[in-house]
Amino acid sequence: MSNVALSGISKWFPCKLDAPLHVLSDIGFEAQDGRILAIIGASGCGKSTLLNIIAGLTPADQGHVAIGGVPAGGDAVVPLSVMFQEDRLLPWRSAARNVGFGLEAAPITVTEKTRRIRDALDMVGLSDFAEAFPHELSGGMRSRVALARSLATRPEVLLMDEPFSKLDPGTRTQIHGEVLRIAAAHAVTVIFVTHDVEEAVVLADRIVVLQPRPGTIREVVEIDLPRPRDVLTLKVTEAVRSLRALL
Amino acid sequence: MTRTNHTSAMHVPDPQRRAIQARRTASVAALKQSIFNRVMLAALVVVLWYLASRNVPAFVLPSPERVAATWIRLVSLPSFWEDLTVTLSRVLAGFALAAVVGSVLGLIMGFDRRIGDFLEPVVIVINTVSSVIWAIFALIWFGLSEGTTIFVVFMTSMPLILTNVWKGTQQVDPGLVELARTFRMSRSKILLKIYLPTIMPEFFSGARLAFGFGARVVLIAETLGSTSGIGYRLRQAADLVQTDQVFAWTITLVALMLTVEFAVLKPIEARLFVWRRLAAP
Numbered sequence: 001m002s003n004v005a006l007s008g009i010s011k012w013f014p015c016k017l018d019a020p021l022h023v024l025s026d027i028g029f030e031a032q033d034g035r036i037l038a039i040i041g042a043s044g045c046g047k048s049t050l051l052n053i054i055a056g057l058t059p060a061d062q063g064h065v066a067i068g069g070v071p072a073g074g075d076a077v078v079p080l081s082v083m084f085q086e087d088r089l090l091p092w093r094s095a096a097r098n099v100g101f102g103l104e105a106a107p108i109t110v111t112e113k114t115r116r117i118r119d120a121l122d123m124v125g126l127s128d129f130a131e132a133f134p135h136e137l138s139g140g141m142r143s144r145v146a147l148a149r150s151l152a153t154r155p156e157v158l159l160m161d162e163p164f165s166k167l168d169p170g171t172r173t174q175i176h177g178e179v180l181r182i183a184a185a186h187a188v189t190v191i192f193v194t195h196d197v198e199e200a201v202v203l204a205d206r207i208v209v210l211q212p213r214p215g216t217i218r219e220v221v222e223i224d225l226p227r228p229r230d231v232l233t234l235k236v237t238e239a240v241r242s243l244r245a246l247l
Numbered sequence: 248m249t250r251t252n253h254t255s256a257m258h259v260p261d262p263q264r265r266a267i268q269a270r271r272t273a274s275v276a277a278l279k280q281s282i283f284n285r286v287m288l289a290a291l292v293v294v295l296w297y298l299a300s301r302n303v304p305a306f307v308l309p310s311p312e313r314v315a316a317t318w319i320r321l322v323s324l325p326s327f328w329e330d331l332t333v334t335l336s337r338v339l340a341g342f343a344l345a346a347v348v349g350s351v352l353g354l355i356m357g358f359d360r361r362i363g364d365f366l367e368p369v370v371i372v373i374n375t376v377s378s379v380i381w382a383i384f385a386l387i388w389f390g391l392s393e394g395t396t397i398f399v400v401f402m403t404s405m406p407l408i409l410t411n412v413w414k415g416t417q418q419v420d421p422g423l424v425e426l427a428r429t430f431r432m433s434r435s436k437i438l439l440k441i442y443l444p445t446i447m448p449e450f451f452s453g454a455r456l457a458f459g460f461g462a463r464v465v466l467i468a469e470t471l472g473s474t475s476g477i478g479y480r481l482r483q484a485a486d487l488v489q490t491d492q493v494f495a496w497t498i499t500l501v502a503l504m505l506t507v508e509f510a511v512l513k514p515i516e517a518r519l520f521v522w523r524r525l526a527a528p
């Protein structure tokens with residue numbers, strides 16, 4: 001069980017001169033176990049803030065986050081990984097050692113660590129580049145290293161904040177395929193933020209549409225289409241069009 | 248959760264791997280070229296020195312062969328090794344103290360902005376004080392003792408290391424710290440795995456600068472406030488107008504510093520900062 005349930009989440013950011021900025025208001029939804037949920041909305045409507053709250057990086061002012069039925073922030077923690085918009089690779093580490101970074105927080109044997117790193121690099125197709133440094137890799141490869149790093153800790157929940165928005169469309173589609181395959185194979189609950197409606201429809205089972213000032217839920221849309229989803233098929237374009245109308 | 252088969256790996260182009268190899272080979276070729284240039288330059292200096300020394304008295308500019316003879320005699324004396332050891336241990340003691348104190352203070356000042364802002368003027372003031380002034384203070388406070396020379400080395404090199412480490416902490420990427428927090432990494436691990444590698448290049452350039460300054464000011468301290476060491480010998484040689492002695496010591500010191508640079512610092516740096524060297528376009 002590693003569903004993610006939010007209820008009554010509100011957030012204000014203090015302002016020096018003005019009244020506090022109301023960023024999120026009464027956000028509640030559920031990301032089902034092993035499914036993919038997308039959060040879409042205009043830039044500045046609080047998507048990143050919401051994801052950071054789920055990740056435990058930013059405290060909410062009101063409301064609760066429960067992961068796997070347990071209130072977040074407690075002792076019984078569900079393994080969770082976050083992918084940011086930037087790859088955030090450590091420039092002084094090789095790809096393999098970057099992938100191992102998340103494993104160093106808790107005690108782990110060397111053999112187990114090596115195995116996890118190898119598996120994760122395998123999964124993203126970068127086994128031959130284990131010893132390469134980040135600056136020697138292309139943008140797409142760096143994104144894959146970041147993805148491998150997120151997967152090496154074997155998360156039950158994977159949070160992604162516009163992680164592939166800087167990649168060219170071809171690479172992006174390729175990585176989408178990878179994410180879908182890995183998430184399905186390992187039953188990872190994925191929550192990702194995007195401003196790209198097409199990306200949301202292709203990947204997600206459920207889409208939360210936010211509207212700004214303050215960020216509230218406009219609508220929660222279920223996408224019940226068979227995979228793989230081709231952006232050119234009628235059903236997908238229809239879903240995209242109706243979602244665009246909501247934004 | 249189970250990990251099963253991971254087939255259908257993504258395709259990665261092979262030319263990219265070859266490009267990485269090519270860049271590494273190119274940097275080796277550049278290194279060879281630069282060593283050749285250095286050797287040529289040294290030969291040129293010796294030739295010019297030889298020509299110049301033929302037209303002036305030996306006490307102004309002794310010839311290379313005369314300095315070589317003096318140097319061989321000098322090295323064969325037991326006192327040479329004693330003086331060298333004494334001076335080197337003073338430099339190392341002052342430098343080691345400076346490295347520890349400078350790094351700790353620099354890290355603290357970087358961690359806590361308020362402490363950094365508060366102490367900044369002190370660092371600036373210490374940096375403006377001449378080494379000779381430190382030597383004179385040291386003489387007043389410590390007299391003709393080991394403390395004097397070590398103090399001077401310390402006061403000269405500590406601010407250099409501190410300033411560099413402090414600058415280094417300001418380059419810590421908050422995004423990486425945030426990433427570490429998502430993996431629930433402890434504060435001490437964040438310090439070890441993110442702060443330390445980030446400040447390393449800065450620490451290193453500070454330490455190199457500090458060691459070079461330390462090795463030079465120790466001579467000043469020794470000429471003023473010591474009865475042993477290379478600085479003391481240099482003053483003796485100057486009093487007796489033994490210019491060839493001064494030259495012999497100078498060459499010894501230069502050789503020593505070059506050895507430290509190329510046998511110790513450069514290899515360590517190359518190992519530590521492969522990623523940096525290669526990141527440069």
Ligand SMILES: Nc1ncnc2c1ncn2[C@@H]1O[C@H](COP(=O)(O)OP(=O)(O)O)[C@@H](O)[C@H]1O
Pocket residue numbers: 013014021023041042043044045046047048049050
């Ligand atoms: N740490 C912060 N302090 C103050 N305001 C912030 C902070 N983080 C974000 N904001 C503000 O909150 C709003 C929502 O930001 P964000 O969650 O990044 O939006 P999105 O990811 O949807 O573009 C923006 O107006 C932004 O300026």
Ligand SMILES: [Mg+2]
Pocket residue numbers: 047048049161
């Ligand atoms: Mg954002």
